[in-house]
């Protein structure tokens with residue numbers, strides 16, 4: 001997917017089926033390494049980050065089969081603790097999960113580098129502090145980060161400096177293989193972290209406290225393969241709800257867990273949207289005009305940073321919004337790159353430290369460049385409200401996290417084309 005062309009100004013109506021969560025699928029796919037057996041994944045989203053993950057696993061010896069019904073079987077029995085190609089691991093953030101999974105299974109791990117969206121520095125000091133607590137030693141070899149646990153991994157008390165999703169997931173993986181009890185304090189509680197706990201439990205691990213800020217892992221139990229279903233992608237769902245707000249109309253997202261989106265639904269209500277929330281669906285009816293509000297991102301259950309750019313886009317649309325909206329970004333210091341592109345559409349944005357202020361004004365079509373996954377999709381959302389043709393290049397960034405993007409939007413009546 002190279003370029004997205006949006007002919008905006010059309011209201012959206014209909015239903016969209018939400019896929020499996022990218023950020024749940026990635027740690028689960030890597031965690032499967034711990035089992036040394038085969039795992040079957042249902043609802044695995046076919047987004048490029050997941051396909052690259054499968055490529056990395058294949059390069060390490062995993063055998064992968066796409067079953068006719070859509071399930072994906074990954075057989076981890078022949079996985080080796082080799083150094084995967086930097087071309088692959090350097091493209092996605094999730095490759096950092098190789099560290100916990102390989103360390104757990106083989107007592108050693110190597111990683112040339114991990115990529116992901118560019119939000120400035122993305123340290124992994126908390127992952128490494130935790131691995132060290134479990135008995136691992138870190139060293140560098142030809143530019144690769146290496147970990148080894150010469151005396152095996154041993155349960156420990158670990159307190160994270162911040163509730164990092166990645167560090168929590170990585171340490172959960174290593175801790176299931178460590179002998180004895182590990183307690184992870186200040187752990188992340190995102191639905192995708194809970195999903196990883198459930199996956200590991202289905203493989204035979206014993207974990208207590210999932211969904212809270214303290215996780216206790218009773219490690220050293222033998223793990224086995226399992227069958228699992230990836231949870232629905234709350235960020236994809238929130239994105240289509242934002243698209244409906246931007247374009248106007250009435251849209252239902254199906255196959256969702258509405259409670260995962262609690263903080264975002266509160267913001268939609270504050271903006272004046274009318275919501276119908278069922279057990280596995282959410283319908284949004286966009287008002288003719290909505291209010292811009294203040295949003296503060298934070299670890300779950302706070303408002304998710306991965307929906308920040310999509311809501312920010314809503315606050316810029318002059319003919320739809322009233323008032324000034326502000327986003328306080330408290331997770332990623334440099335998540336405002338997309339605002340430069342929004343300005344090309346005519347948006348008024350002021351950034352001061354962690355706060356971006358958006359004043360509504362008339363937007364016009366333009367040619368834009370997607371800076372990253374959620375920033376790119378925010379540009380599409382803004383473009384859906386603008387009469388005329390907006391082109392968004394570097395659209396592969398969007399393909400990292402949205403499957404069937406063109407057909408899902410077109411199914412709602414949007415005039416969107418994806419090229420490449």
Ligand code: EPU
Nearest residue numbers: 023093094122123124125126127164165166167306331373
């Ligand atoms: N942090 C540290 N040290 C660490 C780890 C994190 O300082 O060792 C800091 C980060 O710099 C950041 C904060 O802690 O300021 C949170 O980082 P976290 O580790 O939670 O983020 P991540 O695991 O790298 C995942 C998602 C991101 C999402 C964040 C926050 C995946 C593959 N990525 O990243 O998703 O923004 O959690 O919820 O799960 C996206 O999907 O668009 C995306 C960027």
